[in-house]
Amino acid sequence: MTAGTAMTAVVHVAGPPRAGVSSVAACLRDRMPAVMVVDTADPAGTRDVPRVADVVVFVVSAVAPVTESDCALAVSACRSTDAVIAVLAKIDDHRDWRGVLATNRQRLADCAARFASVCWVTAAAAPRLGEPEVADVVAALTAALSDPDLARRNTLRRWEALLDAVLTAVRDADAGHLARVSTLRVDRDALVRNHLRPGAASVRHPVQRARLELASAARQRCAALRTELLDAAAETTVVAEIDERVRRRCGEVLAEVDERVSVRLDDLASELGASLPEPSAVAEVCLGDPPLRQRRLESRVTTVLGAGFGFGAGLVVARWVTGLAPGLTVAGALVGAAVGLALTLWVVAARALLYRRAVLAQWIAEATVAIRAALDERIASRLLAFEAAVTTARSASVPAQRAGMAERVAECDALLRGHVLAARRAQGFREACEPGLARALSAVRDGLREPNPARTLVTDR
Incomplete structure (x- = not known):
């Protein structure tokens, strides 16, 4: 292999249940013994995987077009990997697989813009008659692993996933504290209104x-x-x-x-x-x-x-x-x-x-x-x-009720003060970190759009 794939390459084979993921993974292990093929549908097969995938092979069945849950699974499986190969399996059992392929191509592109340029191939990994047909999958996978820009693009894709996750966590933490403050205020108002008004x-x-x-x-x-x-x-x-x-x-x-x-x-x-x-x-x-x-x-x-x-x-x-x-x-x-x-x-x-x-x-x-x-x-x-x-x-019984209500209001006020302070800290942290994270994420995405840049945008060198 090239310098970018000198160490053993890792290929993740993913897909929805009963799509033929295990059959495709088994065929790839037989045809490409120098590559570590991981069947993500098998939890035991992913236990000793040393690192993230270099290429993701996403397998769907020709029985019907992909659904929203299948598209969400594809986004999750390819979050940290730039090289993706989409495989339409079981074409030997379904004659209308060409229409399903066209629909899958459009739906996956609508799900995420990066999937518009995904390479689609067909396969029959476990046919009822004859030998398995996975030559197109092997050829596409060999071409993807031979790409000299694969390591850089995978690195940028991992940085994109990491920065996006950090940005989401920072924003969610801020929004979560604000939502909790709003809920506590509503609860306190309802508590006072229900217990202090005349019976x-x-x-x-x-x-x-x-x-x-x-x-x-x-x-x-x-x-x-x-x-x-x-x-x-x-x-x-x-x-x-x-x-x-x-x-x-x-x-x-x-x-x-x-x-x-x-x-x-x-x-x-x-x-x-x-x-x-x-x-x-x-x-x-x-x-x-x-x-x-x-x-x-x-x-x-x-x-x-x-x-x-x-x-x-x-x-x-x-x-x-x-x-x-x-x-x-x-x-x-x-x-x-x-x-x-x-x-x-x-x-x-x-x-x-x-x-x-x-x-x-x-x-x-x-x-x-x-x-x-x-x-x-x-x-x-x-x-x-x-x-x-x-x-x-x-x-x-009003005095006793008011005493208990005062204790509950005091507890609610203490929680409210704590969440207000936490919300302020989270807001300050978000305001301090969000611009830098957003600039870094934008730089990473610019790098993914460049075919072969002369500098590494992650480190700005």
């Missing part, structure tokens, strides 16, 4: 929400009760039954809503981690009696109207009977009188029943309004007592 607000919102829910349910229940009782009163003929039913149903609705309030308070206590206060005594709801007795003037008017209607109807009946036979005058008068009296009594009774039904309807409306007001008062009083009890209990 009543955190109790008031769920209590108000429960009050709205229970009040809405009570209004709907009272509206349904009113409709039910009014329908029953409009069809009743026995007033006493309606009176008893109204009082019974109102009591049932009161008990039902009270039970619902108790269940909702249990849920609130579980949600807020508090205990329920003892229920206070509630006032009984007095409905009173409906004014069913008619006033004297209304009774007289009803009697007069009923009598007038009955007299007119009886007279018509008497004339009708007398007209049937002239000798039935007395009988017609008696029949007319009986019919008139019966109609009079029916009109008076019907008018009295309609009056009682109207009175009952008005009484039912007033009763449901009283029940609704009583329910609103009970809901408000029980929720207010619960809120006061929870707020009082939490207020008693």
